[in-house]
Amino acid sequence: MNLTLYVWRQKSSKDPGRLVQYEAKDISSDMSFLEMLDVVNEGLIVKGEEPIAFDSDCREGICGMCGQVVNGVPHGPRKKTTLCQLHMRHFKDNDTLYIEPFRAKAFPVIKDLIVDRGAFDKIIQSGGYISVHTGGVPDGNTLLIPKHDADIAMDAAECIGCGACVAACPNGSAMLFTAAKVSHLAMLPQGKIEAARRVCAMTEEMLAQGFGNCSNHYECEAVCPKGIKVKFIAKLNREFIKAQMTGS
Amino acid sequence: MLFPTSAVGKKIMMAITGQVLALFILFHIAGNSTIFFHALNAYVTALYKLPLFVWGGRLVLLLAFVFHIWYGTVLKLENHAAKPEPYAKTRYLQATFAGRNQIWTGVMVGVFLVYHLLQFTFQVTNPAVAADTHPDALGRPDIFTMVVQSFRQIGIAGVYVVSLAALGLHLLHGIQSSFQTWGMNNEQTLPVVEKTGNVVSVLLFVWYCAIPIAIIAGILK
Numbered sequence: 001m002n003l004t005l006y007v008w009r010q011k012s013s014k015d016p017g018r019l020v021q022y023e024a025k026d027i028s029s030d031m032s033f034l035e036m037l038d039v040v041n042e043g044l045i046v047k048g049e050e051p052i053a054f055d056s057d058c059r060e061g062i063c064g065m066c067g068q069v070v071n072g073v074p075h076g077p078r079k080k081t082t083l084c085q086l087h088m089r090h091f092k093d094n095d096t097l098y099i100e101p102f103r104a105k106a107f108p109v110i111k112d113l114i115v116d117r118g119a120f121d122k123i124i125q126s127g128g129y130i131s132v133h134t135g136g137v138p139d140g141n142t143l144l145i146p147k148h149d150a151d152i153a154m155d156a157a158e159c160i161g162c163g164a165c166v167a168a169c170p171n172g173s174a175m176l177f178t179a180a181k182v183s184h185l186a187m188l189p190q191g192k193i194e195a196a197r198r199v200c201a202m203t204e205e206m207l208a209q210g211f212g213n214c215s216n217h218y219e220c221e222a223v224c225p226k227g228i229k230v231k232f233i234a235k236l237n238r239e240f241i242k243a244q245m246t247g248s
Numbered sequence: 249m250l251f252p253t254s255a256v257g258k259k260i261m262m263a264i265t266g267q268v269l270a271l272f273i274l275f276h277i278a279g280n281s282t283i284f285f286h287a288l289n290a291y292v293t294a295l296y297k298l299p300l301f302v303w304g305g306r307l308v309l310l311l312a313f314v315f316h317i318w319y320g321t322v323l324k325l326e327n328h329a330a331k332p333e334p335y336a337k338t339r340y341l342q343a344t345f346a347g348r349n350q351i352w353t354g355v356m357v358g359v360f361l362v363y364h365l366l367q368f369t370f371q372v373t374n375p376a377v378a379a380d381t382h383p384d385a386l387g388r389p390d391i392f393t394m395v396v397q398s399f400r401q402i403g404i405a406g407v408y409v410v411s412l413a414a415l416g417l418h419l420l421h422g423i424q425s426s427f428q429t430w431g432m433n434n435e436q437t438l439p440v441v442e443k444t445g446n447v448v449s450v451l452l453f454v455w456y457c458a459i460p461i462a463i464i465a466g467i468l469k
Binding site: 006008019069071072073098100103104105106168169170171172173175200203204206207210211212213214215216217218219221222223229230231233234235236237238239240241244 | 332336339343350421428429432433434435
């Protein structure tokens with residue numbers, strides 16, 4: 001298949017950047033989206049041009065490294081699919097694709113399609129962990145967790161921190177990401193101890209990093225490659241209210 | 249960080265003030281519906297015999313308005329700053345027209361409210377039918393005639409219908425959004441809250457529009 005691509009090219013964070021047209025020729029429908037870009041890049045290298053810079057790592061949909069906005073949708077048109085797992089068979093011959101980086105003030109573009117998602121690390125550092133005392137390994141089954149709670153915690157823990165929620169949010173908000181982390185830990189006995197402090201610290205850091213506020217548009221849920229639900233944002237709000245009520 | 253300046257705190261301030269205003273919207277149309285039974289003057293006269301309720305209510309509403317507008321503006325500015333560059337191609341999957349234009353429908357409702365208060369509360373836009381200076385046969389302020397005479401003018405009725413449409417759109421996003429902000433949602437309740445919010449918003453729009461339309465159509469005279 002042949003495609004027309006409009007790819008965002010930006011030399012550095014200081015460069016204003018622009019969309020550049022490329023032709024992707026003889027693309028196999030079995031290729032992943034990133035493999036298609038690899039082919040385009042090989043052509044550019046042969047021509048002596050700078051290849052398109054983009055992020056990728058595992059290419060198995062589990063690391064959260066890849067992510068571009070394809071025709072206005074982060075990770076492309078297929079639901080619950082990372083860009084590396086999106087195959088070209090989901091596009092049509094002669095399609096025109098606009099490929100842009102994730103856009104938000106908190107995610108500055110480093111080069112072309114690569115953005116700095118370090119702001120997510122800062123949010124995690126502010127409270128997305130549990131403090132444990134080192135010592136002997138606890139005996140199995142000393143800390144029982146109801147199946148229902150474990151299931152919800154695991155659903156939240158599915159977040160791979162790719163940043164698609166921020167890219168899709170009209171407000172550039174990181175609420176779904178923060179909510180997934182807060183909910184995941186608050187559901188489990190080890191995480192409950194610091195839940196109040198965590199939710200306050202992480203939402204505060206979210207603002208400090210320049211993310212917007214949640215307007216309940218739910219665009220984040222629609223594009224999340226791991227299907228994280230906005231019910232976790234409601235849970236974050238509950239956790240926050242609880243923390244304020246108890247004066248923690 | 250203090251509650252009213254935190255990310256969630258600001259949203260909760262929006263939700264609580266919005267819900268107070270939405271409750272007033274329900275109360276207001278319930279009371280105004282006495283017009284269909286030609287009992288508007290009696291209702292208003294009875295209402296004004298409860299000055300504590302009227303002035304207490306006005307104070308609560310004023311505070312709710314001030315905080316709703318203040319936090320709405322602060323949130324909009326912060327959100328705008330957080331997304332400085334638009335995409336060359338934008339596609340919304342779940343965000344609604346109402347949700348994306350919440351600030352603008354809010355501005356429309358705010359401007360309309362000023363006109364509405366000048367017209368029916370302060371009665372300065374058309375002194376010829378001002379109820380306070382034109383009592384009915386029983387000596388009560390003739391609100392009924394003031395309302396009917398005003399809405400007979402198609403321009404005024406049109407302004408009301410357009411403004412009520414803005415209010416309806418504002419509620420369409422606002423009602424469901426406020427419950428989510430309170431954290432009163434899970435996977436099962438979210439679609440129910442969304443649908444209920446939509447139905448209530450549409451019903452309120454139709455209910456409110458019924459008054460100017462009934463007057464224009466000559467049903468109420």
